[in-house]
Amino acid sequence: MPLPIAHVTPVTGRLTGQVTLPGSKSVTNRALLVAGLARGTSQLSGILRSDDTKYMMAALRAMGVEITEIDDTTVAVHGTGTLHAPSEPLFLGNAGTAVRFLTAAVALVDGKTRVTGDAHMQKRPIAPLLETLRAMGVDATSDTGCPPVCVNGTGTFQSGEIEVSGKLSSQYISAIMMLAAMGTGETRIRIGGGKIGAVGYLHITAAVMRAFGAQVSFPNESDILVSPGGYRAAEYPVEPDASAATYLWAAEALTGGRIDIGSAPGDMNQPDAKAYDLIAAFPNMPATINGSQMQDAVPTLAVLAAFNATAVRFTGIENLRVKECDRIEAVHKGLTAIRADLASVEGDDLIVHADPGLAGQTHPCLIDSYADHRIAMCFALAALKIHGVTIEDPYCVSKTFPAYWDVLRGLGVSVDITQP
CATH class of the missing domain: 3.65.10.10 (Enolpyruvate transferase domain)
Incomplete structure (x- = not known):
């Protein structure tokens, strides 16, 4: 047609x-995910209402996160600190942030999760993120190096030191950062090549994580340190x-x-x-x-x-x-x-x-x-x-x-x- x-x-x-x-799409989708992983009820104000954020909210709901719509730009997110295996594949359209962030986050699910998207998304590469997740002990695969992705989660992953390429999309690294706060030990993300690329986007991720109680730091231009402890509920305005x-x-x-x-x-x-x-x-x-x-x-x-x-x-x-x-x-x-x-x-x-x-x-x-x-x-x-x-x-x-x-x-x- x-x-x-x-x-x-x-x-x-x-x-x-x-x-x-x-509201900012980048900030909204980060805040929705982190609030979904937090324990307690968070209130997010100024959020973006768009295709990408609707896909993120639908996916979180499919994994047991209750989200209450307060008004056009405000939601309450009721998190329990856990994600449950969805009964159907998580379809995320062409929402790159949602696909990348959730591909990492579903490592916390005890069970199998399939993450997919529309025809455009199924041409967007994700193999480097899957390689990083596998290095963290996560069973994550894709037949094409693009979505659909299958993650067989155990609810845990290996904390410690993980090296990722500085040439990767910053969204891959942000995905690992948000996952790492849910670990049982400190995670050091070391950037191969010696320098972080789109560092500004990683600082957005860090700012959202800190607002929900996580500890994350950049000790030098090639390392990111994320402490364990998870997230706690918060009131968060999206710029x-x-x-x-x-x-x-x-x-x-x-x-x-x-x-x-x-x-x-x-x-x-x-x-x-x-x-x-x-x-x-x-x-x-x-x-x-x-x-x-x-x-x-x-x-x-x-x-x-x-x-x-x-x-x-x-x-x-x-x-x-x-x-x-x-x-x-x-x-x-x-x-x-x-x-x-x-x-x-x-x-x-x-x-x-x-x-x-x-x-x-x-x-x-x-x-x-x-x-x-x-x-x-x-x-x-x-x-x-x-x-x-x-x-x-x-x-x-x-x-x-x-x-x-x-x-x-x-x-x-x-x-x-x-x-x-």
Whole structure:
């Protein structure tokens, strides 16, 4: 069946207004899992309601965690410190955080758990995480190196020293960190290669763990220490989503507007908040941007860079190839659909050949979102300034920002979504 298409009418004025951001997906899914592993009743406020977090909550409920819905952004999580074997496979759609975090957490189940997802998720690699779990004594297998994954849990795992590659997705390491707090002894996670990669995301994980009573430290740039003791219930406010904020910051920059999101970048602990300074530099963004510490912001920055005064090279973004889609290729194809010479790829680097004259031009094209929320949302920015840019499968934004198109409409942008 043909997918819906979003038609965004370019704006001629400044975008101004107030927007309530959704809660952070990264923080929400970490907090849900840790609260589910804690003993007692935790209250989480400001949570994100999206496909990814719904999958996480459904999986926790399937393993015996009671979750009470208080209002649209608040839940009470009643944990017992244990997880029970689910009666059915845990289906998690294309929720990468949920799949990776739960693949580790179900080692605590006394019994067999199958973790799976949709067709996109079944192409996303998870073998390095399984290798790490097996080194911890966990029986974890996959026929393809991608989900579905089978974990035969015994309720325990081997504490001690475990080495993981620094090239791994930070989500793999976060998964091990959250599991390690449930051990009977101290766990030292040693990063092979001598340096942690996307360390900012690991500090988010550590902050959530500490809020629920766990002890975790970074004694040097290659080690993480997690003490035993599990988690205790807590009241925890989830901060607004910095990744979602990047689209609004970029819309401000492109239109010379002012959008009040109720939070300053400096108040956000998420790595993507660092993208604010780069966006604020527009139209004089730096010639090279290392995206390793703000990976989800790279698509936003790349589309903004198309209108920059000078070309921008994005480095340190190889992990974008194993997100919901190959985001390097998706952004490259989207930009070159607008104009053939607008972007190029060299190895894992993305080069955006900027042209401030793009604004106001007409370039009819249909952007393939690859069912990836970040691709759909970032190319809506291009459509704010270029006539003829349309976006396929716009409702995929429900993964993290279900109200995205309504938010744009609330700022005065004309968005028409049609079914072919």
